[in-house]
Amino acid sequence: MSLTESLEGAASGAVSHPTSDPSTDPSTSPAGASPGGGDEWWRHAVTYQVYVRSFADRSGDGVGDLPGITDHLPYLHELGVDALWLTPFYTSPQKDHGYDVADYTDVDRLFGTLADADALITRAHELGLKVIVDLVPNHTSSAHPWFQAALAAAPGSRERERYLFRDGSGPDGGEPPNNWPSVFGGPAWTRVTEADGRPTSDGAATPEQQHLPSTGAATPTRSPQFYLHLFDSSQPDLNWRNPEVAAMFESVLRFWLDRGVDGFRVDVAHGLIKDADLRDQILPAEPEDPLEPHAMVERTAADEPMWDQPEVHEIYRSWHRILAEYPGDRMLVAEAWTQTPESLARYVRPDEMQQAFNFAWLLADWSAAEFADVIRGTLSALAEVGAPPTWVLSNHDVVRHPTRYGGGPVGLARAKAATLAMLALPGSAYLYQGEELGLEQVDVAEEHRQDPAWLRTRTSEAPEPGRDGCRVPLPWAGTTPPYDFSPEGVSPWLPQPETWAPLTAAAQSQAPGSTLQFYRAALAARREHALGAGNEVTLLDARTDVLTFRRGSLTVVLNAGSAAVELPTGTMLIASGELDDGLLPPDTAVWLAG
Numbered sequence: 266m267s268l269t270e271s272l273e274g275a276a277s278g279a280v281s282h283p284t285s286d287p288s289t290d291p292s293t294s295p296a297g298a299s300p301g302g303g304d305e306w307w308r309h310a311v312t313y314q315v316y317v318r319s320f321a322d323r324s325g326d327g328v329g330d331l332p333g334i335t336d337h338l339p340y341l342h343e344l345g346v347d348a349l350w351l352t353p354f355y356t357s358p359q360k361d362h363g364y365d366v367a368d369y370t371d372v373d374r375l376f377g378t379l380a381d382a383d384a385l386i387t388r389a390h391e392l393g394l395k396v397i398v399d400l401v402p403n404h405t406s407s408a409h410p411w412f413q414a415a416l417a418a419a420p421g422s423r424e425r426e427r428y429l430f431r432d433g434s435g436p437d438g439g440e441p442p443n444n445w446p447s448v449f450g451g452p453a454w455t456r457v458t459e460a461d462g463r464p465t466s467d468g469a470a471t472p473e474q475q476h477l478p479s480t481g482a483a484t485p486t487r488s489p490q491f492y493l494h495l496f497d498s499s500q501p502d503l504n505w506r507n508p509e510v511a512a513m514f515e516s517v518l519r520f521w522l523d524r525g526v527d528g529f530r531v532d533v534a535h536g537l538i539k540d541a542d543l544r545d546q547i548l549p550a551e552p553e554d555p556l557e558p559h560a561m562v563e564r565t566a567a568d569e570p571m572w573d574q575p576e577v578h579e580i581y582r583s584w585h586r587i588l589a590e591y592p593g594d595r596m597l598v599a600e601a602w603t604q605t606p607e608s609l610a611r612y613v614r615p616d617e618m619q620q621a622f623n624f625a626w627l628l629a630d631w632s633a634a635e636f637a638d639v640i641r642g643t644l645s646a647l648a649e650v651g652a653p654p655t656w657v658l659s660n661h662d663v664v665r666h667p668t669r670y671g672g673g674p675v676g677l678a679r680a681k682a683a684t685l686a687m688l689a690l691p692g693s694a695y696l697y698q699g700e701e702l703g704l705e706q707v708d709v710a711e712e713h714r715q716d717p718a719w720l721r722t723r724t725s726e727a728p729e730p731g732r733d734g735c736r737v738p739l740p741w742a743g744t745t746p747p748y749d750f751s752p753e754g755v756s757p758w759l760p761q762p763e764t765w766a767p768l769t770a771a772a773q774s775q776a777p778g779s780t781l782q783f784y785r786a787a788l789a790a791r792r793e794h795a796l797g798a799g800n801e802v803t804l805l806d807a808r809t810d811v812l813t814f815r816r817g818s819l820t821v822v823l824n825a826g827s828a829a830v831e832l833p834t835g836t837m838l839i840a841s842g843e844l845d846d847g848l849l850p851p852d853t854a855v856w857l858a859g
């Protein structure tokens with residue numbers, strides 16, 4: 266079927282997906298025609314996510330580190346990205362691999378030193394790469410001095426007011442204060458042992474928590490309290506209604522801005538403020554897909570008093586003002602798992618953050634209709650606020666997209682096609698390390714798994730496989746593990762598959778048709794045609810199985826159906842796979858000029 270025929274079919278109502286009408290479809294309107302719309306780098310940047318412990322290990326301890334990243338910055342430069350985002354490398358017990366911070370202004374010795382961070386930032390800037398660092402404001406580590414002081418202090422003390430300590434419920438106060446679940450499984454509350462030595466009694470505390478220090482003054486007439494942790498029990502939630510917390514994070518922002526970082530990725534940005542009364546939530550249904558841990562809490566409940574509370578936006582307004590004091594175009598990008606494009610757009614109003622991850626794109630199935638809906642919904646919501654869209658297919662929390670799309674050669678073909686479509690969309694795109702090598706999710710053996718989501722649920726009825734499978738250290742060169750991730754003879758912190766020899770960066774670098782060469786070519790073409798700039802997308806095709814859109818004089822076609830389709834006329838700029846006698850085969854995308 267030709268494109269013309271398909272459009273005729275759509276017009277006669279022969280398809281289930283409505284035809285885009287350029288006159289009324291918001292996706293054709295100048296979505297980014299923003300009041301503040303300028304030429305800031307982040308408006309159109311491609312950012313590469315570095316999962317620090319799995320990128321490159323220079324020290325030889327089996328864990329990636331900052332010097333390892335600095336060594337490989339030329340690789341990222343050659344790949345053609347504009348920026349890198351580093352996952353947390355701060356002092357941390359590593360219970361959640363750095364998302365449990367004990368000191369926000371130092372580097373964990375596992376990853377290097379502050380001097381190593383400075384060297385990385387300097388070298389990246391020399392190569393023209395921007396550096397975004399992770400900020401984890403929703404919770405600290407239980408090893409943070411503030412939390413240790415809170416445990417040692419009495420209920421009601423100033424120390425406890427920095428976190429969310431509450432008395433238990435039930436006749437003897439032995440039940441958690443409300444029904445909130447942890448995103449990682451189990452209750453979101455852990456009972457502490459008070460200073461007078463009264464034991465925990467409800468079984469909610471993990472063994473490690475039972476041994477938390479308990480020194481200092483206590484009020485003997487009270488029951489032991491509970492503290493809130495929306496994630497692991499080693500990640501106590503901060504009380505963002507306490508001005509002391511806000512002041513601490515302002516100084517953390519300034520510390521890293523002074524060192525030259527270009528932006529912050531804000532972890533759990535939708536979680537900082539909780540309902541003032543900590544009301545019960547309406548319990549969500551069971552997750553449909555156990556491979557999507559975030560889906561459990563964020564997508565199913567109608568009433569979630571722990572997420573997306575209106576007062577959270579005041580925090581980002583204050584941070585916006587701080588960033589504006591600094592030279593250059595500094596930016597904030599929100600990790601906010603909200604329910605709708607409209608609620609997400611509230612995080613990127615002109616006086617708040619610059620970007621928010623668009624997880625709707627990542628959550629869409631392999632479906633042209635779903636992709637079109639996400640494009641339309643995203644641009645329409647952002648048109649209200651003037652922020653650039655973002656697009657992302659993989660990160661360190663989700664199953665890698667070749668595996669999500671079915672795995673094997675089909676999964677990889679679809680992943681490349683989706684990536685090619687993504688890179689033609691306006692705004693900013695995020696890549697996750699290893700996707701340029703076509704890596705799939707690894708089935709990590711249970712004895713090697715380290716994700717707290719797995720550790721917290723493994724003995725339950727619905728164990729969570731966890732996220733280790735997308736975090737396996739990168740293969741750089743060689744034919745056997747550790748593939749130059751670590752020095753020869755060192756075992757990386759997660760075992761790498763024996764089958765990765767053809768996937769190493771070295772093996773793919775000069776191999777025609779490799780995934781790495783495809784990414785380099787796509788990124789170069791995106792840059793050459795300035796596809797990140799501008800703000801107009803015209804959705805052309807209305808079939809459920811073919812996505813077609815125009816960006817200026819460029820036409821993008823993605824075939825998500827099961828039969829080859831004809832292409833409109835135009836000069837082929839790049840394809841995600843081989844054409845079939847001039848036709849676009851299933852699981853393939855192209856960019857056409859003219």
Ligand code: GLC
Nearest residue numbers: 361364401496532533661662
């Ligand atoms: C974010 C991070 C995730 C982490 C969680 C708790 O969702 O991306 O890796 O486990 O926050 O900090």
